[in-house]
Amino acid sequence: TSPHPRDFTDDVVSAMAETANVMPQLHMPLQSGSSRVLRAMRRSYRRERFLAIVDGVRAAIPDAAITTDVIVGFPGETEDDFAQTLDVVRAARFAGAFTFQYSRRPGTPAADMPGQVPKEIVQERYERLVALQDDISWAENRRQVGRQVEVLVAEGEGRKDGATRRVSGRARDNRLVHFAPPTDAVVRPGDLATVEVTYAAPHHLVADGPAVAVRPTRAGDAWAAGRERPTGGTPVMLGMPGPRR
Known part of the structure; x- marks a missing residue:
C-alpha cells in the first residue's frame, strides 16, 4: 500500500536524510489538489498541509525524487477544483505520477454522490494532467544530465535492451536508467x-558513455549461480494414480 502523507513527520524525514541506506525517493499520494475534494474523499490532509510536507522533504533531502497518485473526476470535482490540482502538481514538481480517472464502483460511498462528472470531461482533464506531469518529469530528468548516478542493474527493466545493446536498472532515487555496458567488465x-x-526523457535516463565504475555484489553472484544451476532432473507427476497393470 502507499504511505499516507501524515506519516512523513519531521522526525521521519530527518531520519531518512541522515540514513545513507535509505534511498532518496518518496511516494506521497496527493489524490487531489482541492481541499474541498479531499474532504469529500475523507482524506485527513488538505492541500496546504501536503505542500508543507513536500517543502519539508525538499529542505531535508534536496535531491529527493517525489512521486504521487492523482485521481481525476471525483464526484463533484469542478473546473476550479481541477485547476487547484494542476497548481499543486506545478508547485510540488513530482518526479512522476500515477494518474487515474475516477470510475464509479457500485457499493462505494462515492458511487452515490451527486455531481458525477461526465466521462468526456474526465478524459479531457486527465489528458491535461498527464501532459503537465510529463513536462515536469522531463524537466526534472534533464537536471540529471551530466551527473554521475549509481545504478542497481536489473533484469527485464529495459524492453528494448536487446535492440539498443544497453543494460537497464534503477538509480538511488528509483529513476529508470539505460546505459551502455562496459567492454572490460561483466555487469x-x-x-x-x-x-x-x-x-x-520524461520517464527514463540514458548514459551512453563508458561506465565509470562497476561493483560486483552478492546479489549479482546469486544471479550468476542461478544461471549456472542445472534445470534438468526427473519430472514429478501430479494427480491421481493410474490403474495398476
Whole structure:
C-alpha cells in the first residue's frame, strides 16, 4: 500500500536524510489538489498541509525524487477544483505520477454522490494532467544530465535492451536508467554501476558513455549461480494414480 502523507513527520524525514541506506525517493499520494475534494474523499490532509510536507522533504533531502497518485473526476470535482490540482502538481514538481480517472464502483460511498462528472470531461482533464506531469518529469530528468548516478542493474527493466545493446536498472532515487555496458567488465543483474547521464526523457535516463565504475555484489553472484544451476532432473507427476497393470 502507499504511505499516507501524515506519516512523513519531521522526525521521519530527518531520519531518512541522515540514513545513507535509505534511498532518496518518496511516494506521497496527493489524490487531489482541492481541499474541498479531499474532504469529500475523507482524506485527513488538505492541500496546504501536503505542500508543507513536500517543502519539508525538499529542505531535508534536496535531491529527493517525489512521486504521487492523482485521481481525476471525483464526484463533484469542478473546473476550479481541477485547476487547484494542476497548481499543486506545478508547485510540488513530482518526479512522476500515477494518474487515474475516477470510475464509479457500485457499493462505494462515492458511487452515490451527486455531481458525477461526465466521462468526456474526465478524459479531457486527465489528458491535461498527464501532459503537465510529463513536462515536469522531463524537466526534472534533464537536471540529471551530466551527473554521475549509481545504478542497481536489473533484469527485464529495459524492453528494448536487446535492440539498443544497453543494460537497464534503477538509480538511488528509483529513476529508470539505460546505459551502455562496459567492454572490460561483466555487469550482472544485482551489480552496481556508476554511470554519467547523457540524455533525459520524461520517464527514463540514458548514459551512453563508458561506465565509470562497476561493483560486483552478492546479489549479482546469486544471479550468476542461478544461471549456472542445472534445470534438468526427473519430472514429478501430479494427480491421481493410474490403474495398476
